[in-house]
Amino acid sequence: MRKITARQRQMILLLLGVSEGITAAEIAAGTRVSVRTVHREMEDIELILQDFGLDLSRKSGKGLQLNGPEAGLEKLRLFLREEKLAEYSGEDRKVYELCALLEAEEPVKLYSLAHSLKVTVASISYDLDELEPWVRKFGLLLVRRRGYGVEITGSEIDKRRAISRLAAEHLDLSDLVGHNLQLDVNPIFKMLLSTVGKNNLMHVENTLWDMEWKWTTELPEIVYMELLLGLAVTTRRIEIDRGVDSAEEAGYTRLSNHRNIAGAEIYAQRLGETLGLKFPSVEIVYIAGLFDQVQDSFSSAGFAYGDIELMEIVYRLTESVVKRTGISFQSDRSLREGLLEHIDPALKRIREGTRIRNPLLGPIRRDYEYLFNIVRAAVEDLQMEPEIPDEEIGFLVMHFGASVERLNQLRRNVRAILVCASGLSSSRLLATRLTKEMPQIVILRNISWYEAARLPEDTYDLIISTIDLPLDKDRYIKISPLLSAEEIEKLLNYIQNTTLSDRKISSPGEPDKSVREEAALDRMKSHQSILNEMVSLLERFRFHPLDNSGMSLRTTLSEMLDMLSGSGVIGDADILLERLLERERMASQVIPDTRLALFHTRSSHIHMSSLTLYRLRQPVHLEGNTEVRVILLMLAPRKLSKESLEVLSEISALLLNSELVKLLEERTESEIRRYLSSELLRFFENKI
Known part of the structure; x- marks a missing residue:
């Protein structure tokens, strides 16, 4: 038993x-x-x-x-x-053991761990056998010697990475930022929160927000939380005297080039005053490196919504689901964009061996069983390695479920803000479910928990969240993204008893005119930005034949960048050359089943977006010994508006169209420009 x-x-x-x-x-x-x-x-x-x-x-x-x-x-x-x-489950014991070993100054005796957890020494030894591969993933060693005890050895930086991953695998976003923490329930839970610096996290976040840096507001929520966790873990490690020993160990001096040092110094000074901590100079270098990392990951990730390989995955997945259901998912741009944004970080987590958590997996399989089986079969058709777990299939089902239920907007009279922890899949599904079930609610936008905590109350009537928020209970209502019948009733009661009684709400026949006018103006500005980006990009489009006889890939790319010199598009060509080569090393740039490659990057050394086509005299060899004869070069500034990103993403997606590929390989500059103009105009008309 x-x-x-x-x-x-x-x-x-x-x-x-x-x-x-x-x-x-x-x-x-x-x-x-x-x-x-x-x-x-x-x-x-x-x-x-x-x-x-x-x-x-x-x-x-x-x-x-x-x-x-x-x-x-x-x-x-x-x-x-x-x-x-x-006393504790096997999973709880392992969390406790990792926290204890990562915080210990010296080796810990097995009997001490066994006594604390009320199990045998043999049980602890068995747990450590299972933990050893996990520890190795971070470049750390689990050292065990008779009479010596057990300890985790390695660099302080790697230990901090391990602690942040441990939090990501075992804690919900609500655990970290919500008010409803019951620390007396489980000592293991309390210990993990202490190890990741939960007591300091909101001070870390408030100080970061008060810096009023534009780049922090542009970060995706998952990247923002990774940064906060990194900073919170840093403060905890300094508190217990586990600091970084040297700037060389911090490992960021070469990468950062001191770009964020000044900002990190001000941030560390303000946070130190709040927490009563002294941040040594080497920790400031480390914090600057954290800032550099998230800025670089965000500026390169998301460009054209990822690489061609990723777009092909989304294309093939969607087509497979279409064949099985007969539903025209391929016409839903919102679905495509959501999948592109979701799948990239998801695949990285799976390949890194990170445990995927989906608390909604049970309800998804119950309520969307037919669609779950179809998406699972479609993913299996892709024959991806490693195998995609059911938890991730559940997230994909939410994207397709939202697409199925997406309906036209109706007139409503309650302004709502959505906050979802699971990302675009849950927020879009909840938005479409609300549209279908409760047409009196207008979804103004989806925002992150940290934006919700600072949103002026007069800009909305209701916050609907799928997680606990650091707000008073009368400021928001927490429900599931699947919106069950009980939750619909709960939401209606909340609107009647709290929202309608506390705020002035527009009547059905008299919608909030100022809100509608402001939204209309914002949409017009967005449409104008999209049109301006399309026109300027198409006007700058150029085709060049390139005699690259005897040239390597590096020299060929250098010649391509030289042709842009003097056009006002680029600055330091040497830096851009290294970025392009780095992207090629990271992932294939070749369009599947063609001899065409898309090379693209974003950088502060690029002054305006550019699209240039090069047909080569002789083929160049890319990673995997793949030959290409045509290269499309897509460049964009590091700071890029949402509208510009949409246009570049649309062009990238068009590269999966065989008609455009044939034009790029064989036809004239004017013919290519006409085709792109026609397709982008159709894209724009669909957005209006």
Whole structure:
């Protein structure tokens, strides 16, 4: 018979106490943990139930329900009364062991860990065997010697990376920024939050926000949270005297070129005054490096929504789902953009071995079973390595589910802001579900939790969030992205009893005129920006034949950049050459099944967007010994508007069209420009 933890016992008792079923959110509230933790525990609980001839069913609108013979239920009740509970689950023990070892100044004895966790030394030894591969992923070593104890050795930088990953794998966003923390429930949870510097995180975030740097407001939420975690872990490590020993160990002096040193000094001074900490100069170099990393990752990532390889994945995935459903997903640009933005970081996490968490996987499989099976089959058609887990399939299903349910906008009279932790997939699904089920609500926009915390109250009527927020409870309502029948009723009650009573809301026949006028002006400005970008890019488009006989790839790219010198497009060509070569080393730039390659980059050394075509006298060899004879060079400034990015993304997506590829390989400059003009005009007309 399996050992169960106190938390699992509590959850099983809740399941036993209801006859109609109970939702994961209700279990989370009853046990004072996150919904993610509930779904994680349910995997072990289902195995426990099997020992009693019982199982769990998941019913739409009702949640989880215990099923089985009465004899099995009674046997389970007796077991819960008599069983001596395990203090911690195996997963909890490993988190505790990692936190203890990463914070320890000296080797820790196995019996000390065993005593703290109330298990045998053999159990600790077995846990460490399983943790060793995880530790190695960060360049660290798990050292064990008889009579010596156990310790994790390696650089301080690598230890900080490991701590940040540990937080990403075991904590929800709500755990880090929400108010509803119940630290007395689980000492392991409390220990992990302490290790990542949770007590300092909001001070870290407020100080960062008060710097009023434009680049921080442009960061995607996932990148922003990675930066905050890195900074919070840094403050915690300094507090316990685990600082970086030297600028060389920090590893960022060469990469940063001191670009963010001045800003890091001011930030560290302000944060130090708030926390009563002294930041040594080497830690300021490290913080500058963190700033550099997120700026560089954001400026290169997202350009044209990724590389051609990524666009091909999205194209093939969408086409496969279309064939199986008959739904014209390929015409939904919002779906394509959402998938492109989601899949890139998702694939990086999977390839790095990061554990994918999807707290909505159970409800998604229940409510979207047909679509889940189709998306799973479509992903298997791609034959990707490594294998894509069900948790990630669930996120993809949310994108396609949002596309299925996307409807025309209707007149509404309650202005709402959406905050979703799972990214674009959950926010778009929730937005379309709200559009369908509650047409009186207008979704103004999707924002991050840190923007919601600072949004002036007179700019909206209601904040709808899928996570706990650092706000008073009367400022927002928390619901699931899947929007069950119970949550629709809950939301209606909230609007009636809280929103409508506290704020002046536009009546159905008298919509908020100022809001509509402001939104209309913003849309006109956006359309104007898109048109200006398309026209200027097409006017600057040029075709050049290039005699590259005897030239290497480096020399060929250098000649291409030389042709742009004097045009006002680029500055330092040598830096751009290195960026282009680096991108080629990172991922293939070749259009599948062609001899055409797209080379692209963003940089502060590029002054305006540019599109240039080069046909080579002799082929050049790229990574993987692939030959190309035609290169399309796409350049853009590092700071790029959303509208400019949309236009470049559309051009990149068009490269999967065989008609454009044929034109680029064979036809004249004017013919190519006409084709691009026609396609971009169609793109613009669809946005109006």
